[in-house]
Amino acid sequence: MTVVVRGLDVALGGRPVLKGVSLDVPAGSWTAVIGPNGAGKSTLLRAVLGLVSGDGEVTVAGADLGALRPRQRARLVAYAPQSPNLPVGMTVFDYTLLGRSPYIPHLGRESTRDRAVAAEVLERLDLTELAGRTLDHLSGGEQQRVVLARALAQQTPVLLLDEPTTALDMGHQQQVMELIDQLRLSDDLTVVTTIHDLTLAGQYADDLVLLSDGRVAAAGSPEEVLTQATVEEHFDARVRVFPGPGGRPVLALERP
């Protein structure tokens, strides 16, 4: 489903963090939000979810997210935070089952279907073996997949992932990104991720949105956004940009 943000202003503690942010995420596409630290990337995702209040319009498939009830919204948009709270002692299966919350009556309990969905998601993410394991006994890569599993159990058409590859080594970064791409293609998901690794963002995303100081500084295909001039201007970094596989840009740091 198409995600559209128009003129989003968000202030945190009186300080404006997002200023007139607009973006269009076509249905079934992957958009990566990039930008230097403190540019407002995470805040953008949280504002789309309604976790922080702001002025502006956020619609998913034409429906105004702000006007929806929390449970309805949670059936449209799933979110995986940058540093999720992983309750100590909770099993992978129970954690995944939390993703079914928007479908369970307030004081009710999970149905057989909810449990089946959770089991199926774990199967798809190759986590079945770990289903009975507690969250504190997982490696970083496993934890990242489990958080993804909870989001997928929500069965939403839109996934918002905040830095899904932080703290992962190169191999696991690739694994997680490939997995997200696979799921996107097979389930026709619309994916928005924030990501700080520009090359990684350029390899996987259809579109990049560069946030700088709370504004959209550039938006478009990876080739359009990831130019030497843009990166130097907004990240204050000396880089060289090479055309990589499929024409997607690859960045290398250069010592000044």
Added chain:
Amino acid sequence: MTASARVSQARLRAVPLAVALVLLAGTLLGGVLVGAAGLPAGGVLRALADRVPFVHVDSGLGAVGENVLFQLRVPRALMAALVGGMLALAGAGYQGVFRNPLADPYLLGAAAGAGVGATLTIVLMPGDPGYVVPVAAFAGAICGVLLAYVLGSAAGRGGGAATLVLAGVAVSSFLAAVQTFLQQVKAEELQRIYSWILGGVGSADWRQLALVAPYALVSTAVLLAHGRLLDVLSVGDEEAASLGLSAARVRLVVLVAASLATACAVAVSGLIGFVGIVVPHAVRRLAGGSYRIVLPLSLLGGAAFLELADLVARTVIAPAELPLGVVTAFVGGPFFVAVLRASRRQVDT
């Protein structure tokens, strides 16, 4: 189904539930059988059986014995169980709401509020205030929590957990100061005030039970219904919101119910510490951390624990009695250490 079907979700299983029920039944029976009057065990059992509909046995206890049993021991045993169950259940609820295993039912000013209520009554009413003390303590506990909640919500947006706790600390110390002031003004009532504060169920009777039972029932029903939601809340307010749950709303409902349960306990038994932290924690270690397990087992475990503590309180230096609050700390401390050592299960919240 595939292999994944073998893993089922955390839920209350039959064995721990049965163990808790047996423990409670055993300690209740102990509470009824043991006492200063030295009633024969057989007679007590026959007298109890006689109360079962359609069963008629002669207990051989005589009128005095029957009176001791049904007007003193039975209500006292039931009251100890009710107080213990309420404190442990409320403790578990507070811990879930604040996502902190060290939260206790007195965190938001229930204890200090009840202290002010009871002290005021004892100071202002000459002679025996009777049932006014529990009523005033109950009202004081509710007012204390209400004050903390209102202040905490006004200070932080949407009833954030940290501001609530801070407001609770502030309200508690303020009310404790009020209470200390009151008791200093009327120093001659110090002993009565202290004996109330140290806690006990020695004065329990059917009327007191009837006074608090309805509130206890309501809060128990509400808290037990919130097990799943407290599990969702364990991922934090923001993630819970992304799952469609309003953390502030769940927190408010659970806090109201848990505070009501605490007020029930405090009103009839004074300030009994330790139960609200130790019991839920022991349950977590032994049976699992999901609130669907912790809440019901804390209720049963807390009841059994306090029943046992009361038994100790009235037998160790018989015919005198120890304050119940002293026993819970004395028994609870080593017990807690034993549970920590015996269990290899790593469960924090």
